[in-house]
Amino acid sequence: MASEAIIDLAAFARNVRHLRSIVSPSELMVVLKANAYGHGVVETGQAAVGAGSRWLGVLDIDSALRLRAAGIDPSVRIMAWQYLPGQRFEDAVQAHIDLGVSTIAELDAIAAAAVLRPARIHLKIDTGLMRNGATADDWPGLVEAAREYQAQQRVSIVGIWTHLAEASEDDDTVAVQRFVQAVDVAGRLGVTFEVRHLAASSAGFRREDVRFDMVRMGGHTWGIPSFDGTSAQEMGLEPVMTLRSEITAVRDGVAEVPLGYADGIPGRAAGVLDVAIRGRRRRIRSVGIDSMLIEDCADVVVGDDVTLFGTGAAGEQTVREWGDLTHTLGDEIVTRISTRVVRRYVSDASAT
Numbered sequence: 578m579a580s581e582a583i584i585d586l587a588a589f590a591r592n593v594r595h596l597r598s599i600v601s602p603s604e605l606m607v608v609l610k611a612n613a614y615g616h617g618v619v620e621t622g623q624a625a626v627g628a629g630s631r632w633l634g635v636l637d638i639d640s641a642l643r644l645r646a647a648g649i650d651p652s653v654r655i656m657a658w659q660y661l662p663g664q665r666f667e668d669a670v671q672a673h674i675d676l677g678v679s680t681i682a683e684l685d686a687i688a689a690a691a692v693l694r695p696a697r698i699h700l701k702i703d704t705g706l707m708r709n710g711a712t713a714d715d716w717p718g719l720v721e722a723a724r725e726y727q728a729q730q731r732v733s734i735v736g737i738w739t740h741l742a743e744a745s746e747d748d749d750t751v752a753v754q755r756f757v758q759a760v761d762v763a764g765r766l767g768v769t770f771e772v773r774h775l776a777a778s779s780a781g782f783r784r785e786d787v788r789f790d791m792v793r794m795g796g797h798t799w800g801i802p803s804f805d806g807t808s809a810q811e812m813g814l815e816p817v818m819t820l821r822s823e824i825t826a827v828r829d830g831v832a833e834v835p836l837g838y839a840d841g842i843p844g845r846a847a848g849v850l851d852v853a854i855r856g857r858r859r860r861i862r863s864v865g866i867d868s869m870l871i872e873d874c875a876d877v878v879v880g881d882d883v884t885l886f887g888t889g890a891a892g893e894q895t896v897r898e899w900g901d902l903t904h905t906l907g908d909e910i911v912t913r914i915s916t917r918v919v920r921r922y923v924s925d926a927s928a929t
């Protein structure tokens with residue numbers, strides 16, 4: 578296999594357990610959106626459950642249904658929250674998927690689909706991000722409508738949630754206050770919630786006061802730290818994905834690697850990022866559509882292993898460093914590694 582993304586499910590499971598212990602007694606929802614940030618939604622979903630996770634989060638209903646079809650039973654909650662225009666909810670209700678609800682239109686469609694059993698819903702309040710979620714003005718109306726449907730056993734109101742911007746501590750503090758107000762308003766309307774959740778990786782890791790009943794984490798579970806100047810190791814986390822390949826040609830000290838921007842290698846990597854060959858870092862000279870050139874390779878031969886990013890065990894940079902040096906998030910680097918690149922799942926880093 579010339580190129581592959583090695584996914585260390587044991588490292589992922591250790592990350593999940595570690596993060597669960599950090600946010601405890603709050604629950605941890607492992608967020609597997611965008612095909613688990615490129616790591617594979619089914620494989621990592623099963624590994625998360627193996628590590629004790631009782632909540633999985635995905636954006637779309639199709640991914641939620643794939644997880645159920647892979648055998649994850651309804652004792653594990655799977656939540657979806659991003660819908661297509663005209664989305665149908667029958668299959669989701671049937672498969673015991675928890676559904677985020679931002680508008681009365683969504684609520685109506687979900688209630689209409691809930692024929693055999695009440696749909697489990699989480700009402701979303703906007704607390705400043707302005708991406709979606711009910712505004713403070715619309716909130717009482719949404720709560721009352723949900724209460725009516727609950728009385729008719731069309732829905733079961735499980736949660737209240739929002740998404741923190743995590744851009745500044747002060748903004749998050751204001752968002753938490755708005756969130757608590759929304760809980761109070763609902764309480765006065767006779768609606769209570771089992772699960773209150775708002776924080777993702779950054780705020781959830783550092784701030785106890787934002788954890789409430791559950792924290793939703795994506796980035797940190799992949800061993801990608803979201804804080805400036807902090808390594809995964811310092812946070813007790815391990816990078817899960819290692820991208821490796823083999824040298825396909827060498828000429829005049831320049832080596833070719835059969836991965837390019839079609840595979841998700843950032844074009845901005847040229848002149849900025851390094852890869853590791855024979856335990857030593859060498860600079861990427863250029864990135865083409867399906868291959869890239871590496872400098873400083875006089876000692877390299879065709880067939881040599883090349884590690885692009887990973888844990889650092891072979892001398893390579895981490896995803897975090899790739900993100901920092903190309904001015905993006907490590908999350909983006911792993912998510913963009915295309916499906917052209919085979920994923921190989923291992924349960925022991927030594928197998929790499």
Ligand SMILES: *Cc1c(COP(=O)(O)O)cnc(C)c1O
Pocket residue numbers: 608610740776777778779793794795796797908
């Ligand atoms: C993506 C997402 C998360 C996880 O975010 P990370 O920063 O990767 O931990 C949490 N909640 C919602 C609603 C999301 O869309």
